Amino acid sequence: MVATALHFGAISSVIPLNNLARVSKEGRRGPSTIPPPSAGPLFRSGSRISRAPATAPIIRAAAEVQTTEDALMKASTAADVVREFYDGINRRDLAAVEPLISEDCVYEDLVFPRPFVGRKAILDFFKKFTESFGTDHQFVIDNISNEDSSAVGVTWHLEWRGRPFPFSRGCSFYSLRVQEGKRQIVYARDCVEPAVKPGHSALAIIQGVSWILQQFPQLADWL
Template sequence: MLLNSTITPLCSVHCRIPDLPNVFTKALPYSTTLTATGKGSFTSRTLIKVSSSSENQAAVFDVASQPHDEGAAEEVVRRFYDGINRRDLASVEPLIAEKCVYEDLIFPRPFVGREEILGFFKSFIDSISKDLQFVIDDISAEDSSAVGVTWHLEWKGKAFPFSKGCSFYRLQMVDGKSYGRDVVEPAIKPGKAALGAIRAVTWVLQQFPQLADQL
């Protein structure tokens, strides 16, 4: 399965986080297009495009053989976040295609290929504390053609400032491999500066843990 996803920057000054803009609104965080052959079932080469805009990022993942059921897209998303939360890139790697394209719109160019994408995720993981975790607030699974997700970040169980996000995955049955993107590109592309901002906030919380009580 190829998962194309547009992600929003985590805690940037603009407050839009990786996975998740406002579903059903202009600030739609993740707009996903799932490509599959056959009617009603997804093949091992299903293409899922996720567009997220909370300060917008776009990503593409290729997932190897997903279950042929309506919950396949939901499961991919859950597995991805679980791997990132555990800082386990080994579990994330199988979700990314060899020739996958990951577009993070806070960066000037997309990350192309599994190796480059994993390098980006490694930089992301190395930039934040393990105490900072993605938490899925709600995820839809009833519709086989669309999946909506709302999430936020938590620091040691407490909500992290400016970290709420929402993603919408739209699945579409098509022939071949293609995907569409529905994301509003930010005028400013802070790039690694966004990771620096996250690192700075987590460092402050590590030095002054009592501040976490004020979150």
């Protein structure tokens, strides 16, 4: 009897009493108290066994995505993308320029009455532009901003065989966004030096137009 009592006492220290009752009544053990293997990795703390939250893999995946985006930010700055853009135009390599431009990019060249909308329209414009100039014409960047990760300002001029080309100075603004796993140009505006420079007469023209609008404000709807 003593041996039997010790035997059942040892079992009761391992198997809960409610499970013992189920074993004696149903001839099998009750439900296991060990968590299912899909809940996450086990951790032991003293005599207790616990399991990490099921959200741990999601948190790790999010951290990996953020790490990838941070690496992208460092590897390719907005100024780098714009430099690659000018380099591709100079080499007449539109295949290299294409991935730098967003599918829905808007490109404003103020020489033209309307902006070019969409990657295809912009590439068609630059194809005509590069075909109208020989390979002796090259864009030269004078200054470029580096501080902003999503916007870049550039001053530039055009050269022919290393010499400044007449009436070819300009400045451009570019807005960029990370999409499709890379940083792309989503908006651009070019302001080019005019061949005709009105000088002080431009102020008189502005003053005259302002006076007309003050007298006939309804004309502003035509602007």
